[in-house]
Amino acid sequence: MAAGANGEATPTAGVGPWRLALRRLRRNRIALAFLGLFVLIVAFVLAAPLWANHVAHTGPNETHTLQRITAGGEKRDVVDPEGKPIGPQWFEAGGKFFLGADSRLGRDEMVRLMYGGRTSLLVGFASALITTIVATFLGLLAGYHRGWIDPVISRSMDVLWAFPVFLLAISLGIGLAVGGLEFFGLHISGGSLWIPILIIGVVMVPYMARPLRGEVLALREKDFVEAAVAQGAGSTRIMFSEILPNLWSTIIVFFTLNIANNMLLEAGLSYLGVGVQPPNSSWGTMIATGNDLITSAPLLTILPGTMILLTVLALNVFGDGLRDALDPKSKVRFEAHAGVAATGAAGTAGVGELGR
Amino acid sequence: MRKLGSVLLVLALLTASAVGLAACGSSSSGKEGGTMTGSYASFPDYLDPGLSYTSEGWTALWDTYIPLLTYKHTSGPEGNEVIPGLAKSLPKITNGGKTYTLELRKGLKYSDGTPVKASDFPFAVERMFRINSGGSPFYTDIVGAEAFAEKKTSHISGIKAADKTGKIVIDLVKPRGTFTNELGLMFVAPLPQDTPIKNMTAEPPPATGPYAIIKSQPGRAWGYERNPVWASTNGKLMPEIPSGHVDRIDITVIRNDSTQVNETEQGKIDWMQPPPPPDLLPQVKSKYEGTQLRTESTISTYYFWMNMKRPPFDDLKVRQAVNYALDPRAMERIYAGSIAPTQQILPPDMPGYKKFTLYPHNMGKAQQLMKEANPSDRNITIWADNEPENAEATQYYQDVLNKLGFSTKLKEINADNYFSIIGNENTPDLDTGWFDWYEDYPHPNDYFQPLLSGESILPTNNSNFSQTDIPELNAKISRLGEETLGPKQEAEYAELDREFMEQAPWAPYGTRTLTTFVSSAIDLDKVIWNPTFEDDLTSFQFK
Numbered sequence A: 001m002a003a004g005a006n007g008e009a010t011p012t013a014g015v016g017p018w019r020l021a022l023r024r025l026r027r028n029r030i031a032l033a034f035l036g037l038f039v040l041i042v043a044f045v046l047a048a049p050l051w052a053n054h055v056a057h058t059g060p061n062e063t064h065t066l067q068r069i070t071a072g073g074e075k076r077d078v079v080d081p082e083g084k085p086i087g088p089q090w091f092e093a094g095g096k097f098f099l100g101a102d103s104r105l106g107r108d109e110m111v112r113l114m115y116g117g118r119t120s121l122l123v124g125f126a127s128a129l130i131t132t133i134v135a136t137f138l139g140l141l142a143g144y145h146r147g148w149i150d151p152v153i154s155r156s157m158d159v160l161w162a163f164p165v166f167l168l169a170i171s172l173g174i175g176l177a178v179g180g181l182e183f184f185g186l187h188i189s190g191g192s193l194w195i196p197i198l199i200i201g202v203v204m205v206p207y208m209a210r211p212l213r214g215e216v217l218a219l220r221e222k223d224f225v226e227a228a229v230a231q232g233a234g235s236t237r238i239m240f241s242e243i244l245p246n247l248w249s250t251i252i253v254f255f256t257l258n259i260a261n262n263m264l265l266e267a268g269l270s271y272l273g274v275g276v277q278p279p280n281s282s283w284g285t286m287i288a289t290g291n292d293l294i295t296s297a298p299l300l301t302i303l304p305g306t307m308i309l310l311t312v313l314a315l316n317v318f319g320d321g322l323r324d325a326l327d328p329k330s331k332v333r334f335e336a337h338a339g340v341a342a343t344g345a346a347g348t349a350g351v352g353e354l355g356r
Numbered sequence B: 001m002r003k004l005g006s007v008l009l010v011l012a013l014l015t016a017s018a019v020g021l022a023a024c025g026s027s028s029s030g031k032e033g034g035t036m037t038g039s040y041a042s043f044p045d046y047l048d049p050g051l052s053y054t055s056e057g058w059t060a061l062w063d064t065y066i067p068l069l070t071y072k073h074t075s076g077p078e079g080n081e082v083i084p085g086l087a088k089s090l091p092k093i094t095n096g097g098k099t100y101t102l103e104l105r106k107g108l109k110y111s112d113g114t115p116v117k118a119s120d121f122p123f124a125v126e127r128m129f130r131i132n133s134g135g136s137p138f139y140t141d142i143v144g145a146e147a148f149a150e151k152k153t154s155h156i157s158g159i160k161a162a163d164k165t166g167k168i169v170i171d172l173v174k175p176r177g178t179f180t181n182e183l184g185l186m187f188v189a190p191l192p193q194d195t196p197i198k199n200m201t202a203e204p205p206p207a208t209g210p211y212a213i214i215k216s217q218p219g220r221a222w223g224y225e226r227n228p229v230w231a232s233t234n235g236k237l238m239p240e241i242p243s244g245h246v247d248r249i250d251i252t253v254i255r256n257d258s259t260q261v262n263e264t265e266q267g268k269i270d271w272m273q274p275p276p277p278p279d280l281l282p283q284v285k286s287k288y289e290g291t292q293l294r295t296e297s298t299i300s301t302y303y304f305w306m307n308m309k310r311p312p313f314d315d316l317k318v319r320q321a322v323n324y325a326l327d328p329r330a331m332e333r334i335y336a337g338s339i340a341p342t343q344q345i346l347p348p349d350m351p352g353y354k355k356f357t358l359y360p361h362n363m364g365k366a367q368q369l370m371k372e373a374n375p376s377d378r379n380i381t382i383w384a385d386n387e388p389e390n391a392e393a394t395q396y397y398q399d400v401l402n403k404l405g406f407s408t409k410l411k412e413i414n415a416d417n418y419f420s421i422i423g424n425e426n427t428p429d430l431d432t433g434w435f436d437w438y439e440d441y442p443h444p445n446d447y448f449q450p451l452l453s454g455e456s457i458l459p460t461n462n463s464n465f466s467q468t469d470i471p472e473l474n475a476k477i478s479r480l481g482e483e484t485l486g487p488k489q490e491a492e493y494a495e496l497d498r499e500f501m502e503q504a505p506w507a508p509y510g511t512r513t514l515t516t517f518v519s520s521a522i523d524l525d526k527v528i529w530n531p532t533f534e535d536d537l538t539s540f541q542f543k
Helices: A017-027 A029-046 A048-056 A109-145 A149-162 A165-179 A194-203 A205-219 A223-230 A235-271 A283-291 A299-326 A328-337 A351-355 B002-029 B055-061 B120-130 B145-151 B179-183 B230-237 B257-265 B281-288 B316-325 B328-334 B363-373 B388-403 B415-422 B445-452 B471-482 B487-503
Strands: A068-071 A074-077 A181-183 A186-188 B035-040 B069-071 B082-084 B092-094 B099-103 B159-162 B167-171 B211-217 B221-226 B248-253 B293-297 B300-306 B379-385 B407-413 B432-438 B506-518
Touching (some): A017 A299, A029 A109, A029 A299, A048 A109, A109 A205, A109 A235, A165 A194, A165 A235, A165 B407, A205 A235, A223 A235, A235 A299, B082 B179, B120 B145, B120 B159, B257 B506, B281 B293, B300 B316, B300 B388, B316 B363, B316 B388, B316 B506, B328 B506, B379 B415, B445 B487
Parallel strands (some): B379 B432
Antiparallel strands (some): A068 A074, A181 A186, B069 B082, B092 B099, B099 B167, B211 B221, B293 B506, B300 B432, B300 B506
């Protein structure tokens, strides 16, 4: 018998691992609270077109430098003659410039914050997906085949790993900013959002591929793999039908944490001007824009910074909860908490290395 | 008695006047000596006179390396005047404007004690070509210079220098009306002939001016001390060049402009070279204008170029529509008041400037012109550098183009590489973009020849971004370029300005103002702002 968070006895016999994981996750109130926060953030950014079209009546890149608005019964400059943008108007101007203007261009800060969030989340999610797909494939190949494939992949990963992530991403960003990228006959222009997505997706691969390879190395020695070989199963089938299902829990945890990590990387790159290209907004580019007005309008930096903080915190805490729920070693801890003898084991290989 | 009374009265009045004058004198003359500290936001491009080609570098080197000719150390238009430097007098121009004869002052020395020789001038010119200086194009009209630039062997045949007499004769292949101005640039300031043929930023060559650079830590700091031979020799021989007031100047690179403002306010540094950031400028102005801060005008034009060889900007109506649509008042706000609106090529204070407004802001007219032009290609790429205000100005420009019905894509490039990228013909989609131009010297040809003449369209390092190539205007630039600047030529340059703007290769929007910001210890009234070299280090004086 195992006990729930409230100490109530819960039967575990005959319950599948996924169901068991879900049950554990549901008991982790903190992780669920942060999942709720993340869902709220996603809902907030998805509502961007609604707010822009029906409340603010402006697009994210539309400038209003010389415009005057009526707020609280008086006429106000969106940007004053000394170049200072208007501050938050809340609902005094009918929702226009709710959080003020973003810069001397007089763009609506609220609209840009919402659209910027979409960009940041898209970059974080898409690049994490690229990292996950490539790293899983390489980890499986290197760990299962070994022979010459393993050293080639592993050393290539070591070379990539040897470069500090930021420096590598900045170099690639600068290199691709002008001419863009030719990729299997597909042209991606320099200002495209796909450039930071691909850069971040690629530079993060070693951080996931290496620990996955380690897990595959351990799994390929297991009895069920030997049984599959004895039955005449080919390498591809063993990798994708026998080993991959056993990696899912690690991959899901990595994916979640990668989104948060990649969002931070995007913010850093955009702040340095090699990530999302203007006039498109992302929370990183918004911090860069706000930095220019940090003494007179600090909110312009604080707002996108806070959004990044909340999103990354939500994803990290939820990711940790997910790991606790999915990891078999967590199960040991869970059962130990329930009064069953703990056998003690290390956590999921490599998860902690993400912070490198 | 009456006589004695009158004498006593006169004596009393004289004494009172003398005391008064002495008092005035002591308060206005200020202190001599002391160490001044200053800050730059980044290290200058070079601390090598043969290489430096930025206003920051020129400010740093102007009082150190004196060319044969130089510019008057005064503020305002008077500072545009060319005066003799190491040469005894202005050049004697003969042979239909093709031969320049100068004579070196006798007894000049470098700060290490080496005598200055006439042959140091051809050495400096050849060194400049050998190290591929950006200033080389100013001197390719010297006979043999182009061949030398190509092979970099032997010598430039068009320069003859006699060490014994100090005579220097320069032969040009054709008359060049700007050559006197160009002889006043530090690219060709004489240097000792043992100066290595390489970038000497880390170990600047010995000086001829009132200050010598005594330490250089590239990327971090550099410092000056009074040139040890100035007071005894060079200063006496070149009385037109001020000797300076402070004994030592230490400059540090402080990358954060706000920190520089704080340190200047607190008196930790005495002068900040860049202007306070736009965010702080209104506050700094309100507190210190007139006492520690002064707004300075520059001879510069900020503009958007439109590539006349590619659609849609090959259509005059489209280019004119862009000019009508752009509102210079918006630019004024984007630059937080540090840009004065203008819609022409020549900036105010440049000889030949005559104000006109061909395209007063009129969005309706712009849209009407777009309707008439109806360009089939509306996909355009806009180029900008990533300096905050310039980047914002270009984003405003992008919004204007979107409102005119274009589908735009913005490419923002690091300011360090921007010029070389947009000046390379292999860069794709060079449709339109931002640029600014500060005078190299106060001559209108410095705007038309490099930026708008067909001859200046180059495969790399191109500065004619709009690809303007109008034969009749090319001929006019060429002809005027050979003539010495006078009232007649100035009127013709003013006409040329209007003729170009009728063709609208650019959408100019302003001329920049900068600032002099000093600590309370420095006498702001004494600081000289030269139109070309900006703050003059010899003019800083403690109160």
